Amino acid sequence: MGLVLNEKMKKYFDPETISEIKVIEGTHSASYAVELARVKVISAFPITPQTSIVEKLSEMCDRGELDAQFIKVESEHSAMAAVIGSEATGARSFTATSSQGLALMHEVLHWAAGARLPIVMANVNRALGPPWNIWADQTDSLAQRETGWIQFYCESNQEVLDTILMAYKLGEKVMLPVMVNMDAFFLSHTSEPVAIPKQELVDQFLPPYNPELKLDTDHPHAFGGLAMPNQYMELRYNIQKSMEEADRLIPEISREYARLMGRDHGAQIEEYRTDGADYLLFTSGTIAGTTRLVIDEYREKGIKIGMVKIRTFRPFPSRELREATRRCKKVGVIDRNISFGQSGIFFSETKAALYNSDHHPLMNGYIAGLGGRDVTPTNIREIADHLINSKEGQDLIWIGVKNESKTN
């Protein structure tokens, strides 16, 4: 965000807060964040396009730049199980995956959250097969909705680095795991200038992990044993309460990070030119960057349109979205994902969030860019025009599908 604005550029690259500027891919952004967070244990299994995260981390461990144990497991399922074990001893842990790997982890994602272990995972959003496809698609992570993981979606490599640092702080406060998502290739393999914050500032922001309860031979406890129906529900209630606490803490942590590092990516959502907007486009991930461009064009023509970038999927920013849509007439949600038999996933979540609001804008759901298909400014214009001209809301509108009526 804001890379076109010189004043903001200065803030981004404030020599007071950064040690250096690196031109790096999104995957390496994640690796540097892990180094800065002083992670103690890493376990991962390679999958395209996540591989360069773990390759870089292997290098860092090998060279002694990062004092961490790296368990090179035989599957993603074991990667998650291993960091569940290490985090349970009180060692800050990290893993990274994508697509099929995340799907394989599904069972143990539940275990990590249920065991209240604030593991941080970078997930590169990649399409699921068959057919094989290694390109951007958010269905992999959105399908992990009910696992109890906090989920962030990033727009830039800088946001990836900053969000991973904030993810440790947040997760360790509420004792829930956090997934930080980036689009395959559009972020994972695209080089951008990234400000690497000074280690002392990161240390100030993120103190060592010291959980109240852990595996400790001096204070032996059993973790995760059978809970009867008279106990289980309260433990699930507690997870929900922690999610609500996370919702409260995200703005606080974002502000603290911005104060220390000079960069603010917004909290659960980021609003872009929403002042007095009649029309709002909801986006997430890299589509947000393209959408900013189109918003600027339309605003220049005097069309009152703005963008809301959704950064957190869990906790879902219902309150923030109700507030953001209070005065708008129409909302278009762009989804690079689909829940078959329903609609785009951000769309259905947003629609549900607004149902109990006192203001109900017209809502359209747009599916675009599945499996890494480019979502171009032309596509966004098509969406914007369709939204502006809509007379009634439509749940599912396909953008850019060949041999199919585009919008009706």
Next chain:
Amino acid sequence: MSQKLIKIPFEEYMSPGSVACPGCGGNLSMRYTQKALGLNTMIVIPACCWSIIDGPTPSSVNHVPVFHTAFETAAATASGIKAGLHAQGKDDTNVMAWAGDGGTFDIGFQALSGAAERNEDILYVTYDNEAYMNTGIQRSSATPYGSWTTTTPNKKERPKKNLIEALAAHHIPYIATASVAFPDDLIKKVEKAKSLRGTKFIHILAPCPPGWKTPPEITIKLARLAVETKIFPLFEIEEGWRYHITHESSGIPVGQYLKPQGRFSHLTEADYETIQRDVERNYKILKMKEKMSKEISAMD
């Protein structure tokens, strides 16, 4: 027959009153194993009878930390715990994965193979009751030929998976079989495992009265017969190739072990003969391996 005095450490690391079934071999296996490991130990338990035996949350019969984990993850979770402890300079803590045959021979085999290939510094113990007993006696790949289970209502046609040999192929420092009928041998093996770095694997045969359809009071007798009939010989393998039989099986006919068990009650004389033949052959192979490894050692 001369009587041998055996020494078992007096200290108990398990409270009495676990919810194990009467005569549970898995319960006794844990008690003996912990006597050798002591308090500087952490236990990982995947889905298995011990998920229940340890006690409902927040209680535990064990006096050391216990981490319950998903069915197929014992070895991976134990690897993570070891790494987490290592990162904090706590290298002297024993990390033990404690899993049933289902979590070891079947669903957990991939993670176990991975951990063994990496030579993680963990002790992995399987208490093998030869079927999915916690879910009500369904066959596993550890179920022996001929056994009845609810999913092999006639009989299991395939032999028990030779997991020990699969582990030996990973060239880990230490592998052993053990039995609750030979507690001194079992404890010695755990002590040896404790003294070694790298992946250690111990396979304990754990009679299961409800699953084997046997009275609880003959658990020890059956465990002893399994050894003495050569069905479950006691031996160890160092570095994947040095075989050492720790108790010479006397060679009692297999029928003496099989006939008291309801799970084998449908077997015919022909079945006994087949089993006897297989057992003799397998024991010969084991003896040959022991002899061969001694000869190779002598050449070094």
